Amino acid sequence: MTLTLQDAKKHAEQLDRQDGLARYRNQFYIPENEQGPLVYFCGNSLGLQPKKTNEAMQLEMDKWQNDAVKGHFTGDFPWMTYHEFLQETGAELVGAKPSEVVYMNSLTANLHFLMVSFYRPEGQKRKILIEDHAFPSDHYAAASQVDWHGLDVDGDLLLLKPRKGEDTLRTDDILSTIDEHADQLALILLPGVQYYTGQVLDMKAITEKSQQHGITVGFDLAHATGNLEMALHDWGVDFAAWCSYKYLNSGPGAVAGAFVHEKHHDKDLPRLQGWWGHEKNTRFDMDNEFKPAPGADAWQLSNPPILSLAAVRASLEVFKEAGGMRPLAAKSKQLTGFLRQMLEDCCGDKVQILTPKDAQGCQLSLVIKADKPGKAVYQALTDAGIVVDWRAPDVIRVAPTPLYNSFHDAYRFVETLVAEL
Numbered sequence: 001m002t003l004t005l006q007d008a009k010k011h012a013e014q015l016d017r018q019d020g021l022a023r024y025r026n027q028f029y030i031p032e033n034e035q036g037p038l039v040y041f042c043g044n045s046l047g048l049q050p051k052k053t054n055e056a057m058q059l060e061m062d063k064w065q066n067d068a069v070k071g072h073f074t075g076d077f078p079w080m081t082y083h084e085f086l087q088e089t090g091a092e093l094v095g096a097k098p099s100e101v102v103y104m105n106s107l108t109a110n111l112h113f114l115m116v117s118f119y120r121p122e123g124q125k126r127k128i129l130i131e132d133h134a135f136p137s138d139h140y141a142a143a144s145q146v147d148w149h150g151l152d153v154d155g156d157l158l159l160l161k162p163r164k165g166e167d168t169l170r171t172d173d174i175l176s177t178i179d180e181h182a183d184q185l186a187l188i189l190l191p192g193v194q195y196y197t198g199q200v201l202d203m204k205a206i207t208e209k210s211q212q213h214g215i216t217v218g219f220d221l222a223h224a225t226g227n228l229e230m231a232l233h234d235w236g237v238d239f240a241a242w243c244s245y246k247y248l249n250s251g252p253g254a255v256a257g258a259f260v261h262e263k264h265h266d267k268d269l270p271r272l273q274g275w276w277g278h279e280k281n282t283r284f285d286m287d288n289e290f291k292p293a294p295g296a297d298a299w300q301l302s303n304p305p306i307l308s309l310a311a312v313r314a315s316l317e318v319f320k321e322a323g324g325m326r327p328l329a330a331k332s333k334q335l336t337g338f339l340r341q342m343l344e345d346c347c348g349d350k351v352q353i354l355t356p357k358d359a360q361g362c363q364l365s366l367v368i369k370a371d372k373p374g375k376a377v378y379q380a381l382t383d384a385g386i387v388v389d390w391r392a393p394d395v396i397r398v399a400p401t402p403l404y405n406s407f408h409d410a411y412r413f414v415e416t417l418v419a420e421l
């Protein structure tokens, strides 16, 4: 059955009525213009502010005001162990054990700190496999790690490319590239979701393949965390890192997440050290004998920014209340599936969807094939109160998120797009 815009509107209203997660929309501030709320499909870039966040941050501001230095030990969330209050929910969200996850630093910083431990080039086994069009920061991080080890960036950064004429990577090609270069690869660093195309990579298969060859594998989950249901522990992923200002709604530049698999916890891995990675009961002995904290905590360097962590804590609570990633991913599948069907049925001849149907999360990446250039269409959407983004050279990224977007939002997007093409 093909949907007309008219059908789609009725269908959207019905889906919203049946949506068990619809009430979470009201837990967020939705930006508005004079006509009312905008259609906010940019949660893959900066997630919206949960209404809880202010309160969580104010709590720590008040404590600072009233308790000052004692605040490290007072209240429901003593600053001394503040990061631990994020650990359980933070771990559930990515399918990990609490000891495997820590919120610290920022994403690119975490990639570097983790590569210090997990990129250990030796002899012929010294290459890093990344994608050809990795997010620039990931490319710079990997390239500068290679360089840091005194190796050759051109030779030792292996770039994974889609086939000629194709936009996304085939899982079989990724796996055969790993087979082919197995004796030269020291590390595989790939995204869970590709930021430009929205393609979800088969992290389980990639991890399995890497393990067959004894190659370390890490994932950048910037576009995966809060978007997909994952099982990092069971898959056996070595390490991962993600930011929390995208689907995790923790505010601009929010503290990032890191995952280190349990199998690495008791190893004597090389690690850049700081006092917050020291075992907490003896941290203040100040004897300059580094004794690592158990688990991922050992990778911490500094005492963390509490105000920023408070925003992450508040946001993780919303995910927990909503039942975690399973129900959210189920709604997401329905919501993005509905959006895709409307796009195919109502303007399929003028809009190409880069994101593979069988490997999509929230995000669809659209290339406009109409007479009007894509950038002009993007501008027109923006003027009409639709918040999406433009990524050079020619993609409009559209990311409805299950926590605060409605099926009606998806309808409004397509209705507006059809009118602008």
Ligand SMILES: *Cc1c(COP(=O)(O)O)cnc(C)c1O
Pocket: 106, 107, 108, 109, 135, 137, 138, 191, 195, 220, 222, 223, 243
């Ligand atoms: C958003 C994003 C980043 C941003 O890095 P920061 O260190 O948080 O500034 C890096 N890599 C990927 C893949 C991203 O999507």
